[in-house]
Amino acid sequence: MFWHQSARAVRHQHQQWHLHGAVLARRLVAPTTTRRPSPAARAFHAARILMAVKPVLLADIGEGIVECEIIQWFVEPGARVDEFSPLCEVQSDKASVEITSRFAGIVKKLHYDAGEMAKVGKPFVDIDIEGGDAEKDALEALTPPEPGPPTKSSSPGATSVPAPTTSAPEFRPAAQGSAHPGGASQALARQRGKHATLATPAVRHLTQELGVELAQIDGTGRDGRVLKEDIYKFVEQRGSVATPAAPLEATPRTASPASPFLSPDVSAVGPQKETPLVMTRTREMMFKTMTRSLSIPHFLYADEVDFTSLVELRQRLNRVLAKSGVDDSHVSKLSYLPFIVKAVSMALYKYPILNARVDVDGPNANGSGKPMLVLRSQHNIGVAMDTPSGLLVPVIKNVGSLNVLGIAAELGRLQSLAAAGKLSPQDMAGGTITVSNIGSIGGTYLSPVVVEREVAILGIGRMRTVPAFSSALGDEDRVVRRQVCNFSWSADHRVVDGATMARAADVVRSIVEEPDVMVMHLR
Structure with a gap:
């Protein structure tokens, strides 16, 4: 019985093999002109193109940031990128950051255009990490050669139809003396696009204020970067072209106001006009931050500080720096702000x-869910700065471990980055208390607003010269010249009472009025 079943199985396999051989023989004998191979048959003999498109996610670039604005793209679809090469520039929380590629490959898709808001944790660009030259070679190998010109077939009445081909458009320079006045300029104009213009955030802010399209400006900076001078020059040229020449017999106009602060259109009569203005990213962030900050119950404490001794000390130290030259700290001159920041620390x-x-809403250490006060060991003092992009507050980290010269060096570095619009999120994160020197612009008194996640802020007014009675023994009736400045403190009244604020402000005042005390507290 066993041998009978085995023989039956062998005969069945033999029949199947003969049947399969006959089918293959018919396929090989059949003429290729009467049968076109199916796509499945071609895929069996050709290697499949391997493509792995990786979506690049926008990583978290700051504390609590959920979206950021795409300032400009450095790539476009079809461009090859390497690992760590720049993809785009984004602005978030008043800082601009360059986003680099995590992969090497071909850019397939940009999920956002310049000016749109990108979500943190969502894809913003797709990169094919296995495409490129290998993909191009495989496609060329699978593409049949283009047929030549039509030839007569050996069979009567048969001709081969050529495949339609496209030819590159021929470049024809504009003829000299063309009737179109802008023909030559249009022929020589450089190609622009949303990926071709480079500019700092400060320059982009200026274009928004002047109503200028950045892509229309020829940049004279490095790699074609648009500078402020280019914008002003473009505005002047546009005004000269757009403004027609006044006729010789014109209607006499009303004389313009004599004041240089008034516009010539002040005397124009007409209805009130309202022009909507879209907020810049910096102003939008300030709107949100100050809205949250004003939910904090504030109280103001002001004090007058005698700067006379600090003025003399600063003059002596600047003379020493001028004689010794610039050292490793790159500080050639001291201002008053480093002394004040050190006194606050x-x-x-x-x-x-x-x-x-x-800590009101977050998880607390005791698990009770009640509001808590969280003490912090490092003194990370934020310094409010007026920049072309708006109000920025970079942070000087760990001020307690720095001397006055080190604070001045770090302050100079942050000011340079803020003016160029190159502050990173790390430069603006982690502040514990803020100092605002509004007196460098003007104003004697102010009421600063406490920054979120902080409980106090110091506002510095303008220093001025006043007459005062001498405090020296025996000279109480003699009037002397003093340099005074007003310090305005704001504090969170939920946790800071007036007496504590007054005592802390008195410590700062005594150190600034006797700056030699800092020598005894050097670490």
Whole structure:
């Protein structure tokens, strides 16, 4: 029985093999002109093109940031990128950051255009990490050769039809003396696009204020970067072209106002006009931040500080720096702000509550869910700066471990980056208390607003010269010249009371009025 079943199986396999051989023989004998191979048959003999498109996710570039604005793209679909090569520039939380590629390959898709808001954690560009030259070679191998010109076939009445071909458009330079006045300029104009223009955020902010399209401006900076001078030159040329020449017999106009602060259109009579203006990214962030900050109950404490001794000390130290030259700290001249920042840090050691933050909604250490005061060990003092992009608050990290010269060096570095619009999120994160020197612009008194996640802020007014009675023994009736400045403190009244604020402000005042005290507290 066993041998009978085995023989039956062998005969069945033999029949199947003969049948398969006959089918293959018919396929090989059949003429290729009468049968076209199916796509499946071609895929069996050709290697499949391997493509792996990787979506690049927008990583978290700051504390609590959920979206950022695409300032400009450095690539476009079809461009080859390497690992760590720049893809785009984004602006978030008042800082601009260059996003680099995590992969090497071919850019397939840009999910956002310049000016749109990109979501953190979502794809913003697709990159084919296995495409490129290998993909091009495989496609060329699978593409049949283009047929030549039509030839007569050996069979009567048969001709081969050529495949339609496209030829590149011929470039014809504009003829001299063309009737179109702008023909030559249009022929020589460079090609522009959303990926071709480079500019800093400050320059882009200026274009928005002047109503200028950045892509229309020829940049004279490095790699074609548009500078502020290019924008002003473009505006002047546009005004000269757009404004027609006045006729010789014109209607006499009303004389323009004599004041240089008034516009010539002040005397124009007509209805009120309202022009909507879209907020820039920096102003939008300031709107959101200040809205949250004003939910904090503030109270103001002001004090007058005698700067006379600090003025003399600064003059002596600047003379020393001028003689010794610029050292490794790259500080050639000291301002008053590094001394004030150091004085605030010294006061925080005695009153650490001013360096704390209020934890209202987050998870607390005791698990009770009640509001808590979180103390912080490092003094990260933010300094408000007026920049072309708007108000920015970079942070000087760990001020307690720096001397006055080190604070001045870090302050100079942050000011240079802020003016160029190159502050990183790390330069603006982690602040514990803020100092705003509004007096460098003007104003004697101010009421600063406490920054979110902080409990106090110091506003510095303008320094001025006033007459005062001498404090020296025996000279109480003699009037002397003094340099005074007003310090305005704002604090979170939920956790800081007036007495604590007054005592901490008195420590800062005593150190600034006697700056030699800093020598005794050097670390």
